[in-house]
Amino acid sequence: MTHDTQGENTVGIGELAARTGLPVKTIRYYSDIGLLPESGRSRGGHRRYAADALSRLRLIQRLRALDTPIAAIAAVMTGEHSLADLVTRELDTAQAHLRELTWRQGILQALDNCPEPERLRRLALLAEVGRLDEAHDRLVRYWHWALPAGLPHRLTRAVIEGAVPLPPATPTSSTVLAYAELHALTSGDNRRRQPQSHQVGDVASFYSGIMDACTLAAESLASGCPARRAEALDHFVRTYARIGGHDDTPAFRAHLRTRFRQAAQRGSFPLHYWRHAVAVTCETRPQSTATGQGHLAASLATLHQQVAGLPLAA
Structure with missing residues (x-):
């Protein structure tokens, strides 16, 4: 976990990739479609994610391993469905x-x-x-x-x-x-x-x-x-x-x-x-x-x- 310039505990996309084994490209895709919202950007323009991003990403990863459709996962991540x-x-x-x-x-x-x-x-x-x-x-x-x-x-x-x-x-x-x-x-x-x-x-x-x-x-x-x-x-x-x-x-x-x-x-x-x-x-x-x-x-x-x-x- 790193500390950005806004004083919030955030994590970078590289660290998420290293800890989950997912490619950076895949995490970026999840982020772009709203499954893993960004919390901001670093001064260098890199994506930063909130402290709960790792647990959210692991939930997405496990559901995808069961071939769960993206739309169904999105409903869970947004709170529409449990x-x-x-x-x-x-x-x-x-x-x-x-x-x-x-x-x-x-x-x-x-x-x-x-x-x-x-x-x-x-x-x-x-x-x-x-x-x-x-x-x-x-x-x-x-x-x-x-x-x-x-x-x-x-x-x-x-x-x-x-x-x-x-x-x-x-x-x-x-x-x-x-x-x-x-x-x-x-x-x-x-x-x-x-x-x-x-x-x-x-x-x-x-x-x-x-x-x-x-x-x-x-x-x-x-x-x-x-x-x-x-x-x-x-x-x-x-x-x-x-x-x-x-x-x-x-x-x-x-x-x-x-x-x-x-x-x-x-x-x-x-x-x-x-x-x-x-x-x-x-x-x-x-x-x-x-x-x-x-x-x-x-x-x-x-x-x-x-x-x-x-x-x-x-």
């Missing part, structure tokens, strides 16, 4: 980058080791889900379009949350492909609307009944309780029975079974949607209640299999 804020923000950024890289790895794995015609088909599919947030938003927009306009907002929100799976956190080639197929299905010319009021009458009652049945089915999956499984099926069947003013009788169940089987044979849109959704969400264990993104897939797979005797999953 160091804790910076760590939280940078952790969020790193996790987002990791998610993107993991998804890209899954896409490349799906394109690897397959015949050239299939690789070209997959490439066309996967190119549409390369940007995860955009792909997710498109699925959400499909459901807003597909659901009845008169459905209460809370039910719309609940159905969309349960119907739109998040991309798998640890994607495999099969789950990546399933997500891409799901997206293609909802953005293609053959996409379909969900049951409307002219088909089911009271849409709020119908969708509430389906959601309640799915909640019970999710609980039965988590607990393995046969009674809860039967309760879920009863609730599901009664919801469909009410549409046509029917009772839940063996004859109606036989009719519903035939209806579901015929839909499966025709390769219906709902069958394909939930089949792909099951594949995307297969890594997630059923919860005790129907919650979370895409939670309807496993529940509806169970209910469909109980009604039709056919597994929804491929």
Whole structure:
């Protein structure tokens, strides 16, 4: 530490370079962009820095060693953000980058080791889900379009949350492909609307009944309780029975079974949607209640299999 002509304890740029190992050119750059303000100049015109310059410079040096952006460091040095804020923000950024890289790895794995015609088909599919947030938003927009306009907002929100799976956190080639197929299905010319009021009458009652049945089915999956499984099926069947003013009788169940089987044979849109959704969400264990993104897939797979005797999953 030296003493300048103004009577203040200051340090020169050469001493800062010697004590930190940083080049003078780098310290001068930090000074020019405002990370390390000068406290004045010597009579010879050399930069002088306040006593805390060494600790400030070491903080900058350590943050840069972690590839922290200059703008983020500047926010800390000016007091706009705390160091804790910076760590939280940078952790969020790193996790987002990791998610993107993991998804890209899954896409490349799906394109690897397959015949050239299939690789070209997959490439066309996967190119549409390369940007995860955009792909997710498109699925959400499909459901807003597909659901009845008169459905209460809370039910719309609940159905969309349960119907739109998040991309798998640890994607495999099969789950990546399933997500891409799901997206293609909802953005293609053959996409379909969900049951409307002219088909089911009271849409709020119908969708509430389906959601309640799915909640019970999710609980039965988590607990393995046969009674809860039967309760879920009863609730599901009664919801469909009410549409046509029917009772839940063996004859109606036989009719519903035939209806579901015929839909499966025709390769219906709902069958394909939930089949792909099951594949995307297969890594997630059923919860005790129907919650979370895409939670309807496993529940509806169970209910469909109980009604039709056919597994929804491929």
